[in-house]
Amino acid sequence: MSVQDIIVKLKEHGYKITPQRQEIVNVMAQENRHMTVDDIHGKISARFPNLSVDTVYRNVGVLEQLNMLDRTDFGDGIGRYKLVEDGGHRHHLICLKCGCSEEVDFCPLDYIDQQQIRDKNFAIARHNFEIFGYCARCSKKEE
Template identity: 35%
Template sequence: MLLEDVLKELRKAGIRLTPQRQEVLQALFDGLQGECQPQSAEEILQVVRKRYPGVSPDTVYRTLGTFKKLGLVREVNFRDGCRRFELVLQGGHHHHLVCLRCGRSRELPFCPADCLVRVQEYCPDFEIEDHAFTVFGYCPKCREESRDVFRETVEV
């Protein structure tokens, strides 16, 4: 799904498409490309301000809230106490592999579906709406770097 399609859907849903909102969408969309980097409100604000310098934080937060209610945006958290947001495209449900050192994340193409089934059996009266699966650890690059540091330490 392209950004333009998202815009069309929003308009269909009766959501006013201001330039600010379009920029927020664009920022979220760009964050999804390549390495899949959910962004903080601050990061999104900086991107939006490149084109519209006067945009206020409030606008970004409000827009993110609006999109979140529409199910277009999801909030994720990588245990560093920083809220991040990412676009949810059709069928774009996915999970994250997060490096505890550099904070970068990568999309995981797996879903603990069988686990969900077991959860539903365990709590039949609970209405499951969504789920998150996040794997934490150290990416190859950061492992390499910490190895270097170790070597230096030893060799001195």
């Protein structure tokens, strides 16, 4: 999803485009990896010294609600955010060391037996699927 598309979608939903919001989207599009709120805030506050963390939280919240951003937990309870890719829903290989992520062209819901879920009368709302490990660069360093 391009920065432009995101801005358009925000406007469509009645959100104002502030410099802070714009910059948060810019940085996330540029970095294109799972970032903590602190990561995002750090990147931006170099240039905008008084961006509040609350603003970052508020904005990732908005982006998440509009399905333009995924929240992931590496297992430590800290939220990590990444803009969704073009074409919607994707899953990722996530490096536990550097936090980089690569798309993987696979969604388990396409393979699971949907019937067994319907049989249980379970109404699916959403799902998580993340594969954690070490990317090529970081595995090298470990050796």
